[in-house]
Structures are given as structure tokens and as C-alpha cells.
Amino acid sequence: MSSNLTEPTKQTHHPPKKTSSYKINRTSVYNTPMLEVQQNPRLFKRFALVWLLVLPVLFYAFFVGGRGWLSTNLFVSSNQTLSLYVTGLQEILNKYKALPEIYAEHPVIVGLLQSPDDADLQKQANSLLEKFNISAESADTYVLDAQGLTLAASNWNLPKTFVGRSFSFRPYFQDAMRSGSGRFFALGTTSLQRGYYLSSAIKDALGTVLGVMVVKVNVATVEQGWTAPHYEVLVTDQASIVFLSSRPEWLYNAVHDPSSEALAELGATRRYANKTIGRLPFDIKAAAEPWVNTFKPQNKSSPPYLATHQDVEGVGWRVWILADRTPLTNSALAYAGGLTLLITLGAIAIVSLIERRLGLLRALDVQQRAREVLENSANELELQVEKRTADLRRAQNELVQAGKMAALGQMSVGINHELNQPLTAIRSYADNAGKFLDQGRKGEAAENLSLISALSERMGDIILRLKIFARESSDERTPQVLQAVFKDTRRIVDPRLKKDRVKLDVEVPDSDITVLVNDVRLEQVLVNLINNAIDALEQGDERRIVLKATVEAKHAHVAVRDFGSGIPGDVIDHLFEPFFTTKKVGLGLGLGLSISSGIVSEFGGELKAQNLVEGGAVFSFNIPLAPKSKD
Template sequence: MKLRHALAFVILPIVVVLTILQGGALLTRSYMDEASLQAGTTLRLAVAALGGHLSRYEPLPALIADHDDIEALLQAPSDAELRRTANQYLKEINGLLESSDIYVMTPDGNTIAASNYETPGTFVGQNFDYRPYFQDAIAGRQARFYALGTTSLKRGYYFSSPVEVGGAILGVIVFKVDIDTIEASWRGGEYEIFVADPEGIIFMTGNEAWLYNGILPLDAPRLARTQASRRYAEAELKPLPVTESVYYGQQLMRIDGEGTTREYLRLSHYMPEADWTVNVLLDTASVRTQARTALIAILLFICLAGLGLAVLWQRRARVVERLRLQEEARNELERRVEERTADLARVNEQIELEIAERRLTEQELRKTQADLIQAGKLAGLGQMSAALSHEFNQPLAAAKTYADSAALLIDRGRVPEAQDNVRRISALVDRMASISRHLRNFARKPNEKLGAVPLPDVIADTMEIVTPRLKTADAKLVIELDEQALVVKAGPVRLQQVLVNIISNAADAVEGLDDRRIRLSARREGDLVVIEVRDHGPGVPAAIADRIFDPFFTTKGVGKGLGLGLSISYNIIKDFGGNLSVMNHPDGGAVFRIVLDVAARAQEAAE
């Protein structure tokens, strides 16, 4: 036994050392491969974005070159009226296409018309015959080129096309595209993205410190080729302090900064049509940290496994010792069994008590939930109390006026007119009774089972309750039903409460706005009925969309809501077997969507 323990203490350190040496490399390689896959996705997206952005503008120079005003100007470049017309045309096209600049050049490289002819840094009068895009276009080819503008000092991508009339090339039209928007989207992300030209000079990057730095040695031939085209104007070109290496097939790049060195996983893609190389860098610090964390976890597991083996060996030793002393320990064992049995009996009693307590707690919880639903309805009635008071006072005042008038008419012998007043008083009393009946039914605690509920009837009862609130908010409710025979599986009182809550919230949302329309629509989709309530308010902010159905969550001011209405409505719809959700409409406003089973489907399920 002692020999086994000694062997365990020798083998365990060996296993730990081998795990550190081999496992660390394997884990780092695995995490590097995973990170490379993720970076590859980012690289493909960046390449697709660049290619899509540039391909939008590629055919435009050739199309603009065929315009009559451009051809006429190049046939008579000194005509002031033709220049003015071409300048105005290029300015309008440039604004329409949201490009950077458009300009026209004569065969000697002079710019005679440009979209920026009115700006201080206009291209008109400038000569760009040294640019490759001009040289290729004047030779009859469409060309592409990226550079820093020598006049505007703004980076851009240039498309050029020859202007050909009657088989002769009269000039060149150039289309400059701004690339700052794409570059701005790269900043602040998990990855460092940059674009390098064939000379290794970084032309686009989310890290401004790397702009115009070279990842390849800036030797004399490279600098000469760059200066010949004046690609970067007078910008200072500097080498980026990089060291490249390969780690199990993955390209690594170390970049020296201000007193620090950072290592990146590098993935590249060459875009032949643009003559660019797009690079994506991922800081390997997080990858190596993950590998170290996983290695530590494995070591802890090995240590715990060793500890478990030691415990197992110790238990086996105790079993052997217990077998030797079995005869003496039998009586003790029986005594312990009896004690354990008594303990189990006590535990069973305790469990039964806990079960009874939990059942009682569940009953109290359901009662509390029902009370919350009732509180939500009463709170809604309280919020509408002022409008309801007006709704009662108005017919009361009218009834009093009709009664006084009837008395005078009777005194004067005008009985038919008095009878008409009495009929009007009766109609007002009927309306007040109807409103009172709906309010009483709405406030009553529901004790109803799910069944077939005609949706038009529930909407009619709902309108009796929410009409005063809609009048107070000066809101207009538009009801659109695909068919009048919509019957859903629900409880009428609770479904009415849900509609009252949602329509009241919609009235709150549009109160004081110019557009105070609220639209309630219902339609059948297969075995489901979809009810939508849409307002034209500010909508639901994304920050609270996930919490809007939480209990006691409200965006209203103090005293204007308990934050229970939507939570209660959500639970009611769930009890019906349906779903309640909220979204923002593309044209503005919030849309509450209720999905319920049709009654026929509920009956089939019961059978």
C-alpha cells in the first residue's frame, strides 16, 4: 500500500509536467485555429463591403462620358457657356450619387469642368496627367486608382473612362469615390482592419496611427514607384515596426508600439480588381489567455483526479480494516441502522410538512396573482375615473335639462314635445346603465373557464370602457375585422381587460401628438387569430423592450401607473394558451400583437 502511494506521488508530477508542455501547445494551436475561422469571417465581410461599395460606381464614368453636354464641351473646350453647363451637370450628378468629385480632363491632362467648380479647392485648371488613371483612360481603357488627392488632400478611389466621339478620344472623365465611411465602421471593433497597396503601404485602416505606414521595407524602388504617381501626395511615409512569423500554419505579426509589443493573428485577401490587399488582425493576447485558462482547468482536473484516487485508496484500506473487525462492529452497525431509520422517519415527516406548506404557498400565490389582476383592473379604472365622471355627468346634466324643459312644456300644454323629452331622458338613462354594467363586469373578479368567445362582442364591450379615455386623449380608434365571425379560445372578461390595458396605453402614447390614431385589427391565420393594436406614438425603446412585460416596470411618471397592466395582460394571454408580444412599426409607433387559438381548434383538442 505504501508503495502504491509512493508511485502515485511520482506519477502525478510527471503527468502535470507533460500536460503543461504538450497540452499548452495543443490548446494554443486549437484556439488559434478557432480564432482564425472567426477572423476569416470578418475578412470576408470586409472584402465584400469594399467590393460592393466600389462596384456601385464602376459603370458610372462610362455612362456620364456619353452625355451630350460632356461631348460638346470636349469638342469646344474654350466655350464658356458649355463649361458652365457641364459644371452644373457634374455638380447635380455628384450630389445625386453622393460621390466625392467628378471632373473632365482634356488630352493634355488639364481639368476644364468639375463638380466642385464653385469651391475654393476646385479641380478646374489643375493638371493631373501624372496620374495612372488619366494615362490609362487617354489610351482608351477604363481605369481604377486609389490615392490621396493632391489638391483636396482627401483619400479616395478614382474611376476613369475615355470620352470618345466619332472614334476619337477627346478627353477623360474621372469619378472620385469617398471611402471614409467604410473606414469609420472599422474603428472600435474586436479586429484591426487595414488595406495595403502593392508596395505594402497602409492606405485604409481603423487605426489612424498606422495610416501611410509600410508593412514592407520602404526601399528606393518602392518609394520611386509611389512618388511617380504621387499616390500619397506630400504625406509622410513611415515604416511600421513589424515582425512576422508562422505558428502551426497561422500567420502572426508583432507590432512594436510605444514601449509595448502586441502580437496579432493576421489574415489577408488580395482584391485584384482594386489591386489592394485587405488584412484582418486579431490580438492573440485573448487567445493565449483562453489557452492558459483551459490548461489551468485541465491541471486542476488532474489534481482533483489524483486526489480522488488517493481518497479511493484510503477508503479501500478502511474497508479491509472493517472486514477484520466485522464481528466486533456488527452490533454497532445495527444500532446505527436503527438510528438512521429513526432519522429517515423524521425526515419523511419533515418532507410531508414541507409539501403541505408548499401547497398552501401555491394557493396563496394564485390568490395573490388573482388579486394583482383585480388591482390592475381597478388601477385602470382609477386612471380613467376623471373621463368616466365626465361620461356620467354629461348625460346627467342633459337629463336634468330635458326634465326641466318637460315640466315647462306640460305646463304650457305642449304634451307631445314633453313626451319627446321624456324619451330622450330614458335613452340617456339606458346609456348610463350600459356604461355602469360594463364597468361592473370589468371590475368583477373573473371566475370563468376558457371557452368560445366572439371577438366582436368583446371589442364592443371594451369600447364602452375605453371611450372616455380616448375622448380625454383626443384619440381616434379605428377597428378593422377581416370577418365578423372571429371566435377565440379565451375568457371574455379577462380578454376584455387585456384589450382595455393595451388600448389605454396606446392612448397615453399618442396623447398630445399630432397623429393620434390607434388601429385595432383582427384576422385569422390558419388555426390562429391575430389581434394587433398599433399606435402612432414614439414606440418602444430597444433598451426596455425585454423588460416591458416585467411586473412593476413602468415608464410613466409617479402616480400614473403601477407597472402591472402589461405584466398581467401577458400572463392572462399565456393562460389562454396564446402569446403577447410588442414590436416597433417601420413607419413609427408600437404594435402589440396577441395570438390566440380559434374556438374550433380548442374543441378538437378537447375531443
């Protein structure tokens, strides 16, 4: 190729007619494009203009792509937060579910309905209901006769007492009279306070319905915990009307226009008293998934939201979580702007380089210099493209690697110390085994190799237990040996026990205790209680925890005791409430004990906490023994 390129240069002083055939052939093969560039110096300026016109399209493409990726992340985060809120609301409702039925069996209540004119019975019933109400921390507790008239109430001594008022129009009364129980959310017609009403029929010994027991629960307190940044929360009824919300101005507004039948039902039951039902100021657009919507504000007083929802089982409520899309849009704009700016700077650099080369082409010999300049420009452009591509690829790899490292870091913190010791020992035994083999000491080398095998098995056992513990478990309960569960739990918490220099004493009978549980969930409860006990020992002198199990009748009693400073009096009554925590910000959501309490409840037990006179605290619960198999 080099001879072909240099030959025309040697021919430049020959008469054109003698060389035209050769030069025309060369021009058609290589030089014609360069001559065209020389004759049209504005070609590259037009190219630059077209390139700049393409940039808005690139910006929009980057914006849409970035927004889609960020929307996916926002949806995942919203769903996780929504599940926590739904679980917390469900736990509040479940706490009071059985109370009306229990109260309805009290002889004083049944006696009052059988003798409604007995003043002594009415006085006793009022006092009894007041005590029930205080103990359960419910809003109101009252008794209705078969006509819906209130005979006794916990608020009997207040100006706006329910005694003497008729609530026969309420569905919770009608449902309880008809089917034995009722559930209803409404605004109180007397108190004008929101409440969830649970009712149960009151029957005599023959099963005749005498009246209805009602417990009103103030679920509005749950709104105080809806404080996650960039999120709004609301709960709607069957008619899509908001009755709980992190934004008070959204209350008693409908997500969708309610039907005329729904409005008629609201009027008949006086669910929201005299409140005017409005419409949320959003245009709601459904997404591909039925549980995802976009809330577009009808005015500038509210940002746009990405909304997901989940139904509360058994009550006909729907919990919505609205994630502010403004930060998402801003981030997508920044992402698109950064990439567009990078490409723009690259295009400017390329255009400047080309124009500089064209200036040289016009000043130098057209044929020879044009070839050299174009070759250089092509090479430099290729290098620029390769460099930009490499930079982008490296940035992507760094982002992916950073995500991997973050995940590995979270998994390795707890087992780092426990795995490093065996690894160090394996390295030492391997070096010694090599030396023993060199010296012909095969027996000692074999012994070292056996130790290496044992250490490897130990490391595999640690990793296996962590994998089993981390796997997603089912709700199925099967017979499990409690001592084996204790042993697996100890393997899981052993790295932290060693790290914090805490001794764990396990006290169990010699004979196996077989219980009916889900072993992974029971491990979850024990790990949480032991971790909390380790935290409690930060201020204690005796760094010891006792895990104990005994058999009591048809149950196994499990206790985790620490020797710390005990539980403060103002804390112990709130330990099992969702989102309650005494840890520093960032060290816990306050859900560990609440979830553990729920798991124990599923097993048929109750998680309890108490301070000990001799110091420290103990968490205990009962779990059912597995039925003995029949041979």
C-alpha cells in the same frame, strides 16, 4: 486464492527454518513488493514528487491543445467577418463603376472639350458636374483635357477647386488615355483626402479621345463600419501599404517592406502625396495556409493578432482582418489550468491515500495487513481513475450534446409549430384506426390510414422544401416558372405566417410566367422581403401581405406589399446599404436587403422600395423573361 492467503497466517508461530521454504515462495510471488515498500517508506513521496514534476508538461500539453482548438474557431469566425467586409467594400466600388463612362457621353462634356475656351460651355459643365456629384454622393467629379488639365469640376466654386490644375501624372489619366479607362487609389494632392479614382476616356463621334472623365469616391467612410470587437481591419495596395484601417495610426505603413521599384512608382504618381511610408510595428509570421499570418507586436502597445486576408477582385487590394489573440491565450490558459488543477487534486488525493495506507502497513502485521491494504488501495485507486474518467467523458458528452442541441434548436424554431399539428393528428388517427380495426370497421380504419399517409407526405414536403432552400446554390440561371417559385416560397414562410397570424395573398396571371433566374436565390429574395413585411405589420391593423406578379414587355414585375406603417423618411434612402438595420441589437446584421438587392442586380433588375399613399410600403423589382424556345 483465499486458502493460499490464509495458510501463511496459520504458520506464523512456527520456527523459521521449518517454514522458510514455503514463505520464501509466497514472498517471491506476492509479498516481496510489499516488504520493499515497508523498508522504503519514502518511495511514495518520491513518486509524488515525480508526479508533480510531470504536471508542467501536462499543463503545456493542455495549453497547446486548447489554443489550437480555439485558434481554429477564431480563424473560422474571422473568415466569416472578413467575407462580410470584402463584400461591403466591393459593393461600394461597384456602385460607382459605370458613372465615368456614362458622364463621358454627355453632349455638354464633349462640347467643352471640343471648345475649351467657350465660357458658357464651361459654366454649364461645372453646374452639370456639381449636380452629378451631389446625386451620386461621390467626393469629386471633373473633366481633364488630353494634356491632363482640368477644364471643369464639381468643386469649381470652392477655394481648392481642381479647375486649372494638371493631373497628367496620375495613372488614372494615363490609363484612360491609353486604354479607355482607369482605376487608382491615392491621397488627393489638392484636398489631401483619400479617394478611389475611376476614369473613362471622352471621345467624339469619330472615336478620337478628347480627354478624360474622372469620378473620385470617398471609400474612407467604410472604416466607420469596422467596429467588430476584438477585430482590427486594414486594406493594403499592391505595394502592401495600408490606406484604409480601423486604426488611424496604421495608415501609410507597409505590411512588408516595399521594393525600391514600388517606392519609385509611389513617388512618380504621388499616390500618397508627401506622406512618409513607414512599417507596421509587427513581426509577421506566415502560417501553413498562405492566407493566414501571425502579427506579433514589436512592443507592448499592441496585442498579438491572428491575421487572415482576402483580395478584392479587380482592383489589386487586399483586405486584412486581425483578430486579437489575447482572449484566445487567456482562454487556453484557463482551460489548461483547470485540467491541471483537477489532475493535481486527484494526485494529492491518491498520494494522501497511499501514505495513509503505508502508515497502517507499518503499524500492523506486515504480511497480512500489507496484502489487505494494497488490495484496498488498488481498488480505491481504480475507482478514482474510473470516476475521473467517467467525469471527463460525461463532461465531453455534455459539451457535444450541447452543441447538437444548439444546432437543432436553431433549425426547429421555424417548423416546430407546423410539424407538431400533423404529428398530433397522426397520433389521433392512429388511435382511432386501432379502435376501428378492433370493432371490425375496416373501411373507416383504411380512411384514417390514408389521412395519416397524407399528413406524413405533408410533413415530408415541408422538410424537403427547407432542405432545398438551405442547400448551397450555384450562380447558374435557368428558365423557371414564376408561379412555381411563389408556391415554394409560400411553403417556406407558411409556418411564420401562421405563427404571426398574417394572411398572404398571391396575385398572378393564369398563364405561366417563365423567367430566367436562379430559383433558390429568387426564393431567398422573396423570403427576405416577406419576412420584413411580417415585421412591418407589428404596428399595423390589417395583417395582410400581397405578393403580386405581372408581365411588362420583356420583364416580369414582382412586388411585395405590406399594410404596415410605412418606411420612415430618414430610413428609406439607406435601406439597401450594407449593415444598415432598424431592428434591435441581436435581431439582424442589416445585410438582408443589401444581399437581396445584389441578387436582383445579378438577374438584371433593380430592387426598389416606396411608401404608398393609402398606407404601407411596397418592395418591387423586374426580372427578365426567359427566351422562348425555337421549335
